[in-house]
Amino acid sequence: MSTSSEDVLLQVPSVRYKKGDGSLFLMDERLIWMVENRDTVAVSHPYADIKSQKISPEGKAKVQLQVVLHNSVSSTFHFTNKNGLQAQLADRDRVKDMLQTLLPKFKRKVDKELEEKNKLLSENPMLLQLYKDLVITEVVSSEEFWSQHAQQYTQKRKQQPQEIGVSGAFLADIKPQTDGCNGLKYNITPDIIECIFKTYPAVKKKYIENVPAKLSEAQFWTKFFQSHYFHRDRKYAENKDLFTECGKIDDQELKRDIQAGVKDPLVNLTEFEDKTLEEGYGGSIEKPPSNISTVSQAMIKRFNQHSIMVLKATKNKVNDNATDNAQSGSESSKITDEPVNKKQKILEKITYDDLEGEDVTKNGTVHLNLSKVERYLHGPMPDTAAEHINPNEASHIMRNVLQEVRQWQIRPHVPNHNLVPPSAATQALGDLSPGGALMRGFQEQSLAQLVPPHIEQEVRNLYLVLCELLGHFWKCFPPTAVTAEQKLVKMNEALQRFQTVKLKPFEDKLIRELTPLSQHLTKHLNQLLNAAYQKYNNWQKIKSR
Amino acid sequence: MVLSMQKSFERFYLKKMNNIELRTENEPDVSSTDETSLLVIIIDTNPTQKLLRDKASQLTTVVDSVIAFANSHLMQKAQNKLAIMACHSKTSQFVYPGPRKPVDVRQVDGQYEIFLQVEKTVKQNLSLLLASENSTIATESLLAGAIAMALCYIARIQRTKSAGIKLNSRILIVSGSGDSASQYMNYMNVFFTAQKQNVVLDVCTLDQHLSLLQQGCDITNGLYLKVPQVSALLQFLLWVFLPEPPIREKLVLPPPVKVDYRAACFCHRELIDIGYVCSVCLSIFCKFSPICTTCHTVFKIPGPLAVKSKKKKMKL
Numbered sequence: 022m023s024t025s026s027e028d029v030l031l032q033v034p035s036v037r038y039k040k041g042d043g044s045l046f047l048m049d050e051r052l053i054w055m056v057e058n059r060d061t062v063a064v065s066h067p068y069a070d071i072k073s074q075k076i077s078p079e080g081k082a083k084v085q086l087q088v089v090l091h092n093s094v095s096s097t098f099h100f101t102n103k104n105g106l107q108a109q110l111a112d113r114d115r116v117k118d119m120l121q122t123l124l125p126k127f128k129r130k131v132d133k134e135l136e137e138k139n140k141l142l143s144e145n146p147m148l149l150q151l152y153k154d155l156v157i158t159e160v161v162s163s164e165e166f167w168s169q170h171a172q173q174y175t176q177k178r179k180q181q182p183q184e185i186g187v188s189g190a191f192l193a194d195i196k197p198q199t200d201g202c203n204g205l206k207y208n209i210t211p212d213i214i215e216c217i218f219k220t221y222p223a224v225k226k227k228y229i230e231n232v233p234a235k236l237s238e239a240q241f242w243t244k245f246f247q248s249h250y251f252h253r254d255r256k257y258a259e260n261k262d263l264f265t266e267c268g269k270i271d272d273q274e275l276k277r278d279i280q281a282g283v284k285d286p287l288v289n290l291t292e293f294e295d296k297t298l299e300e301g302y303g304g305s306i307e308k309p310p311s312n313i314s315t316v317s318q319a320m321i322k323r324f325n326q327h328s329i330m331v332l333k334a335t336k337n338k339v340n341d342n343a344t345d346n347a348q349s350g351s352e353s354s355k356i357t358d359e360p361v362n363k364k365q366k367i368l369e370k371i372t373y374d375d376l377e378g379e380d381v382t383k384n385g386t387v388h389l390n391l392s393k394v395e396r397y398l399h400g401p402m403p404d405t406a407a408e409h410i411n412p413n414e415a416s417h418i419m420r421n422v423l424q425e426v427r428q429w430q431i432r433p434h435v436p437n438h439n440l441v442p443p444s445a446a447t448q449a450l451g452d453l454s455p456g457g458a459l460m461r462g463f464q465e466q467s468l469a470q471l472v473p474p475h476i477e478q479e480v481r482n483l484y485l486v487l488c489e490l491l492g493h494f495w496k497c498f499p500p501t502a503v504t505a506e507q508k509l510v511k512m513n514e515a516l517q518r519f520q521t522v523k524l525k526p527f528e529d530k531l532i533r534e535l536t537p538l539s540q541h542l543t544k545h546l547n548q549l550l551n552a553a554y555q556k557y558n559n560w561q562k563i564k565s566r
Numbered sequence: 567m568v569l570s571m572q573k574s575f576e577r578f579y580l581k582k583m584n585n586i587e588l589r590t591e592n593e594p595d596v597s598s599t600d601e602t603s604l605l606v607i608i609i610d611t612n613p614t615q616k617l618l619r620d621k622a623s624q625l626t627t628v629v630d631s632v633i634a635f636a637n638s639h640l641m642q643k644a645q646n647k648l649a650i651m652a653c654h655s656k657t658s659q660f661v662y663p664g665p666r667k668p669v670d671v672r673q674v675d676g677q678y679e680i681f682l683q684v685e686k687t688v689k690q691n692l693s694l695l696l697a698s699e700n701s702t703i704a705t706e707s708l709l710a711g712a713i714a715m716a717l718c719y720i721a722r723i724q725r726t727k728s729a730g731i732k733l734n735s736r737i738l739i740v741s742g743s744g745d746s747a748s749q750y751m752n753y754m755n756v757f758f759t760a761q762k763q764n765v766v767l768d769v770c771t772l773d774q775h776l777s778l779l780q781q782g783c784d785i786t787n788g789l790y791l792k793v794p795q796v797s798a799l800l801q802f803l804l805w806v807f808l809p810e811p812p813i814r815e816k817l818v819l820p821p822p823v824k825v826d827y828r829a830a831c832f833c834h835r836e837l838i839d840i841g842y843v844c845s846v847c848l849s850i851f852c853k854f855s856p857i858c859t860t861c862h863t864v865f866k867i868p869g870p871l872a873v874k875s876k877k878k879k880m881k882l
Binding site: 389390391392393394396397398399414415418419421422423424425426427429430440441442445446448449450452453455458459460461 | 613614618619622623625626627630631634689690692693696697699747748750751791794795797798799800801802805806818819820821830832835846847849859860861862
């Protein structure tokens with residue numbers, strides 16, 4: 022790395038580092054220190070690596086500057102200007118100031134990425150597990166992980182955030198603070214400014230015109246809050262203001278809005294009247310006294326206007342999107358749309374689902390003509406011919422049975438009658454005990470109970486990782502492009518690494534801890550892997566042909 | 567009965583009060599006495615069973631075992647109820663409690679009267695039933711009908727029981743007959759009724775594997791057991807079927823076998839894994855046919871034929 026291609030921003034001679042004298046250079050992208058009279062760079066820290074800088078406290082004998090890196094390594098530089106302490110301090114401060122301006126630029130870049138990834142990992146436990154299993158065990162490299170396996174997560178973050186609307190009370194929410202001497206202090210944030218611009222486009226225009234050419238930002242906002250425009254409902258006027266024009270524009274806008282009216286056909290705003298009910302519930306005929314002070318009228322007008330503006334601010338956004346998406350909608354179609362909309366809205370209001378008739382469903386039914394219906398009644402039974410017993414045999418059996426029953430009834434009550442012979446009883450006991458003829462399959466069922474929870478968790482994680490890898494592996498088929506082939510090779514390697522790094526140790530552990538289950542638990546995982554290997558080998562064979 | 571029980575409890579408490587201390591808060595645990603269990607046993611007595619054809623005396627062994635088993639059920643709890651049915655080729659009948667007045671019994675050898683009553687009643691009614699059978703034409707056992715009767719009986723007991731008593735009912739079928747396809751619909755109806763009524767169906771087959779009844783056991787959470795040797799029937803009955811369903815979970819019993827729910831195709835009546843189902847009438851076929859033979863719906867022929875016709879059109 023040659024220093025010639027970089028710009029030297031600052032050079033400070035006589036700086037000691039680890040008991041060696043040299044000079045400190047601040048370059049474009051890194052901080053270097055070179056030993057006196059030599060060309061070799063002894064210390065080189067890219068700014069991106071530097072976490073923070075520290076300086077020795079005032080009044081100390083040594084004037085030092087320490088640079089702490091992200092991997093918590095630090096380098097200390099000792100300023101040894103021969104012109105005395107003051108010069109040393111000045112040297113140090115120059116470096117410090119320069120670093121102070123330089124570091125944030127680089128810091129933000131690195132940190133933002135790191136922070137974002139950190140946040141992603143902490144928000145998604147699944148991803149964190151994958152990260153642990155894939156990256157930390159080096160089955161997959163970190164870049165590959167972020168570019169491929171975490172794609173869906175990172176993409177999700179890139180989605181456009183929902184547009185935040187404007188709060189109706191945003192102006193009232195700016196709480197002015199008194200500064201003690203008959204003045205008010207408004208704290209406005211970029212959010213509030215954004216809100217003001219959204220609601221009052223006229224102000225935005227003014228802002229663009231005047232700031233920063235004629236006024237500073239602070240001045241502009243001071244003016245805004247002081248202005249007649251802001252206090253318009255109060256009737257004291259101060260002519261020749263920046264915002265008088267704004268007021269006029271807004272008034273025109275308001276007039277236009279009133280003329281346009283409200284589009285909803287179910288709302289009749291013009292019919293609104295401030296009627297009150299008299300005592301005895303008769304309508305009062307007399308007009309309300311018209312001598313309401315103009316101040317309060319102005320106030321109401323202003324409130325209305327404010328509300329309209331706030332509503333519009335959100336509507337504009339929607340309209341923008343709509344027009345962006347479909348510009349083909351011409352003016353004429355809009356006009357024809359309106360009556361349809363009106364009709365639709367009224368229909369919506371006057372129809373009730375539960376009052377609808379059912380005649381629609383009654384028509385249109387088709388009758389089924391089924392033949393051989395008896396086939397439905399057979400059931401899942403192979404057609405077995407019924408055992409035929411000829412009548413002679415049947416009557417013979419009947420006789421036997423009857424005789425048996427008769428004997429049985431006559432037989433006196435025997436207290437020691439042996440219903441189950443001992444040998445049969447032992448046989449039955451054997452059959453019904455675990456491991457007996459009737460108890461087959463009992464072992465397998467209790468597998469779930471035999472696996473301790475931490476092993477279960479591990480198996481779960483193994484499946485998570487393997488499924489992720491296999492998903493990418495199988496996605497490569499059929500490999501048509503060169504990149505897909507490369508990815509396939511890479512995924513195959515990753516699978517093999519997974520088997521050696523994760524699966525094999527787990528199997529060994531199982532053999533040690535749970536001997537009877539060792540093969541059972543990972544059998545399916547191995548099957549999955551083998552299927553993938555086989556596919557890969559086949560592909561390789563075909564390719565080499 | 568409840569009244570008398572209460573009285574005895576009162577007496578018990580009085581005694582305690584006199585002797586030691588007052589414990590009014592402690593309610594007597596009556597839940598166990600409030601729960602009774604009704605067991606309906608269906609015995610297949612059809613003489614055409616292979617079992618009986620080979621050796622007629624097997625019938626008495628089976629019935630004796632069932633009686634012993636039924637008495638064990640009664641012995642478990644004084645409140646337990648019992649019904650035994652005989653399922654024949656033309657009819658199914660209750661043999662205990664029988665249609666006539668209960669037999670008068672007196673204690674013999676210190677045996678509990680009810681046990682003796684069960685034994686005598688079953689023997690008497692069964693021999694009457696067998697003697698009444700005079701036709702020589704052999705038919706299959708009407709098991710589905712017997713289950714339906716048992717369900718009706720359970721429903722009646724359920725209705726007439728006094729309030730506050732919980733009745734757990736189950737049906738045990740002991741049969742040596744084979745599966746019968748002709749009763750398929752009846753079987754399905756009784757199975758689903760039993761499931762709906764929370765009646766558990768247990769099946770103990772003595773001879774052949776009964777796949778239909780196995781399905782019934784499966785949907786009602788009952789047990790299915792094919793007894794390997796009839797001579798030890800009583801032991802199998804006591805071991806597997808005596809515990810009530812809630813207790814069975816805690817015991818190590820023969821695990822349920824995978825039930826074969828495959829359907830049979832309408833054309834050859836063979837069980838198939840994958841088949842064609844008519845989308846109109848739900849008939850099942852093992853091979854594709856363009857016209858459904860049940861509802862005569864015409865289907866399009868899928869696959870290559872359609873491609874050919876398209877090509878022809880393109881040429882035109």
